[in-house]
Each structure stands twice: as C-alpha cells, then as structure tokens.
Amino acid sequence: MAIDIAQSDATIAASSPVLLSEAGSLRRLPLGPELERPQSFYERFDDRAVFYDVFRDHTGRHVYLIGPMALNLEPLIDAMTIEGRPSGRTAKPKIHHGVQAEILRVTLPPGDTHLAFSFGDERFEIPIQPNRSAALKGDRVIFTINKDNALAWIADWARFYVGEHGATAAVVYDNGSTEYNLEQLRAALAGVKGLEKFLVIPWPYPFGSMHDVFEGHKFGGHWGMFAQPPKYTQFFRKYAMQARSILNVDVDELVMSPFRKSVFKAVERSPFGLLRFNRVWVLNAREEGGPPRHRQFVIRKKGIAARDRGKKWALAPGRAFFASWRAQPWTHQVKGWLNLAGSSDRFYGYHFIGISHSWYWDRTEKIVFDPKLHVRDPLMIKTFADVFGPEPKQ
Structure with missing residues (x-):
C-alpha cells in the first residue's frame, strides 16, 4: 500500500x-x-x-x-x-x-x-511553516485540487499515472469535499498499486467564480479565482523543490503519448526543465452503463476540432535556476520560467468532460457518436487496455 x-x-x-x-x-x-x-x-x-x-x-x-x-x-x-x-x-x-x-x-x-x-x-x-520539500525528494509527483470527485476516479487517475508514466507520489489538495471525508480520500490513494506515497492537504478556501458580470478585467468573466492559483506556487516552493519532476493534472485529465513515453522522463531530459503540451477534449459519450470511469470514454472530435484551448505542463524543479523568485506555475503555463522550447507534440492532455463534478458548468449532457464528426481514439483505447486491463463485466 x-x-x-x-x-x-x-x-x-x-x-x-x-x-x-x-x-x-x-x-x-x-x-x-x-x-x-x-x-x-x-x-x-x-x-x-x-x-x-x-x-x-x-x-x-x-x-x-x-x-x-x-x-x-x-x-x-x-x-x-x-x-x-x-x-x-x-x-x-x-x-x-x-x-x-x-x-x-x-x-x-x-x-x-x-x-x-x-x-x-x-x-x-x-x-512560519517549515519547508517540506524533503518529503518528496527524488519523486515523480502528480498533484491536483479536488472537490467531491468520485473516489474511484481519483484512484483511477493515480493508477494511470503510475502505470503509464511511472509516477511515485500523488498530492491532492482537498477543497472542502462533502461527499466523503479525508480519511476515505486517503484510503482511496493508499490502495493504488505501485504508488509509493501520497499526501492529502486540506485547502478549504473559497474557490471563486468563473461567471461574472464584470467585463473590464483582462480575464473577462474568468477573473474571480481564489483557492486554485496560489496553490500552484505554494506547492512548488513548499513541497516540490526536491522532487525529481512534477506534473500538474486534474482528476479529469490524463496525459498520453503516441510514442508511449513517460512525461516525467521527458521533462527531466528537457533543456529547460519545463514541458508544455496541448489538451484534447474527450466527449461525454460511452456505451457502458453504470457509474462512469475514465476508460469508458474514448470518443473525441475529429482533427483540430478536438483541441482544448488550454495547455498542460510538467516541471523538473531542480532546474529552478531558469526561474525567478516570483516564478508562478499556473493553470496552463509557468510564468517567470525560461523556456525556449515551445510546446511538445509528443504528449497530449486528454480532458474528460464526463469525469468531473465541475465547480462551474454542467458536464452531464451526453453526446451521441457521429462518424462524420467524431472518432474513437485508437491511442486511448490501446493505452487504457494496457493500463487498466479489460473493462469489468457489469
């Protein structure tokens, strides 16, 4: 365990x-x-x-x-x-x-x-809290903020990154979940085979609102964010400075490579210790019944229409000499960190519409597969089969 x-x-x-x-x-x-x-x-x-x-x-x-x-x-x-x-x-x-x-x-x-x-x-x-980076020394860490996502989703999320990318540690900031307590969340992570260690951090602050009538700010209606943005810098500076590499991924995001490479190994070898890559929307369409799981969703739009505007990133904190003291890891980029390599085409962050209890918008609308618009993604099908094995019978 x-x-x-x-x-x-x-x-x-x-x-x-x-x-x-x-x-x-x-x-x-x-x-x-x-x-x-x-x-x-x-x-x-x-x-x-x-x-x-x-x-x-x-x-x-x-x-x-x-x-x-x-x-x-x-x-x-x-x-x-x-x-x-x-x-x-x-x-x-x-x-x-x-x-x-x-x-x-x-x-x-x-x-x-x-x-x-x-x-x-x-x-x-x-x-003054002590620095805690020694606890994750040498680890390959996934980290996220969570509220009421199904425990099975969280376990699958960790299991995927252990099996496909070699993650050794998971850090979950819990933003006041009410569907279960922190001990149940810890138990879900403890049961992930191959995961070496984990940490659950209570983070009870108001999350903020992405829907607002104020339009004059540079973020438009998405400006009212609180719990999430400071969490990135706090994690990076307090917990991650001795980690081998870290990956910013939410429970509804699974990173895959057409070459079946580890994103951790890739960022550790990157010239500047920072790797950015695009996201792809995975549609809320599945043939199975019962509670949804990541591996049941393999349908996306065709071509460039599948692209999500946001990017994801991974860091090798040991290369922090490429960063100023005010470097700010953020949702889709890392500000204040030198990176001349642009975005990588070796990885994609698959973003699952059907795997989230969203803070903001309803994701429950189901999509009917249309072969003119959609495709069953072969990389997802193959990767899920290798990581999770066959779909259990209902």
Missing part, C-alpha cells in the same frame, strides 16, 4: 493562513463592487484571506507569503513591513502581484519561527 506521508509527520499538511478579523470592517472587494451579482458569486468570493500560507523556502534563508489576488487590499500589501520573531529583525518583502495570486518573499534569520506585521488596523503574528 502507498504510504501516507502525514503518518510520520502529522503537521506536514498544515498551513499558516492570515485571515482578516470577522469583527473588523476591512474586506476584499470584487471588481465593480457596485454591480449586481447573484448570491452564489459572493459565496465563492474570498473577502477575508490575505495569505493562505507562510513558510520557509527550501534554502531556509527566505520566507514566502502566498495568497489570493489582493484587489483593493493591494496598497496595504505594498506598505507591509515584516518583523521576524524572536530575532526582532525587520525587512520589507519583495512583492509580486501575480496572476490571481500574491507572492511575497522576505529574508529572515533561520531561527525565526514567527513573523509579525500590521495590516490596516489589524496586527498579526503568524507561525
């Missing part, structure tokens, strides 16, 4: 969030706060979190403060002065207002276990 990393260190998944006081008046405001929005928008909007985590970098010299986009709180972040405890050393952090995320780095003595700062009328003293 796969080993739960948290069994040997119960605090390894802990974070140090900075939350505005419920009793205070200071809050993050949405863009266009005067606009009328549905209540669901505000239920998904994070108005209190300044940072989601505060932790040492892998060298021990610096401390990162990682949080969601500041919006109207940006001037207060720009004015911050950090005091290390117990040293009393004060310093101005370097600040990067990233893509829907705030990335701050401050240099503090290695003996400091807490930091303090003022934010508006509030004063915070926050424990």
